Amino acid sequence: MRDTTSLLPLVVRDLRLEMEGRVLLDVPIARIQNRKRSVVLGPNGAGKTLFLKLCHGLVPPTAGSIEFTSPRSAAEIRRKQAMVFQKPVMLRRSVRANFTHALAMAGVGWSERRRIATETMAQFGLTALADVPARVLSGGEQQRLAIARAASLNPDLLFLDEPTSSLDPTASRQIEDMLEVLHERGVTLVLTTHDLGLARRFADVIFFFHGGRLVEENDAQTFFSSPQSAEAQAFLEHRLFW
């Protein structure tokens, strides 16, 4: 079945991103553990998205290290992870072609692409939409496509940036169900959200960001019952602050 030699844990040390003299992100240390559901929590502008982009390798850090456990080539590390963006990127093609394109980029052969695409669409209830242009799908369907497309690449580690932020409750529910399925399959999920409800239901581990800094990394239960930092307490009590 799945490759058991995981990339994880991912250890981030002294990670900093500066732009024009401003510190945008500052993470002294963070550990993303294998098969744990990590939720990156914090108010808008806290640096959640940047943290994901740096971990995923989309933005190079100014300083610090992002280390995967098993030593592999950069290309292999890239292949073993995927990311779903806040505003899902929909290629101007059919739903099916969105899958086969991603798989082609990952180096999957032609007939194998078709097979995996068909299989993944069936798993996530997208079969009926296979030949529909991706860009006419509803917001919820686009998000499902984006997550299924990332899942079809069979990653060890999947980053999701605000996967439910712009969706109605039903669509959010479907997304959460998808994430549960992926979690059951052994994919390590890291998602950002400012939705406390989602974080409570879903998280094993919380990374709480504020003002570009990782303020607290804690077991989810502990975080919600007795947060260590004043910022997290304020956030959980819905007190406005910045």
Place this chain on the structure above:
Amino acid sequence: MLQDMTILSSVLSLLGGDGGRLLEIVLLSLGVTITAVVCAGFVGLPLGAGLALVRFPGRTVVIVLVNTLMGFPPVVAGLVIFLLLSRSGPLGGLGLLFTPKAMMIAQFVLVLPIVVALSRQTIEDLWTEYRDHLTSLGAGRLGSIPTLLWDARFSLVTTMLAGLGRASAEVGAILIVGGNIAGFTRTMTTSIALETSKGDLPLAMALGVILMSLTLAINGLAYGISRVGARFSGKS
């Protein structure tokens, strides 16, 4: 009234009795223009995409230069190509001067900057949308070019039509490098120029009407095809 009936009867007589000669001119015009535009597309679209994605020193200068070349005066382009292809020029040995090939080269040179400049803009805009996703897939900038060209295909049709417009309306360059030789390098635009200077205004007008109709037909067809395609891929 500028001899309305004369123009009309000239159009009819061109289409009817004297059709053979007209057909020759029309086919040559279409052949030269379409070959030039297609070649400019094959070369210019990847170049435009490359210019949109690849960062290199002097890129801004190149972009400004290409944008400027969109307004390259055709007669100047014609003159430069004339000098290159003339017997004593560096490419004189090819014997291309005063042939349809020389006209294709001239139009290719005129259309290329339009294709490069406009496609660069289109691809750059699409890249800002696709960048994170394609980078996440490990495509890299150069590896992203085929995806971007394909996904921008409907916008790029307009780019190609702009190039076609430049080529089909063009007279200065092909007149210089083609020589307007009857039955060999005489196109619709050079015929119009010639008939006008000869004073045969109805004939010139008639040719003009035919040229306009053809251009309209090609543009309408291309636009229609791209609209239908866009609807099927959900762009609109």
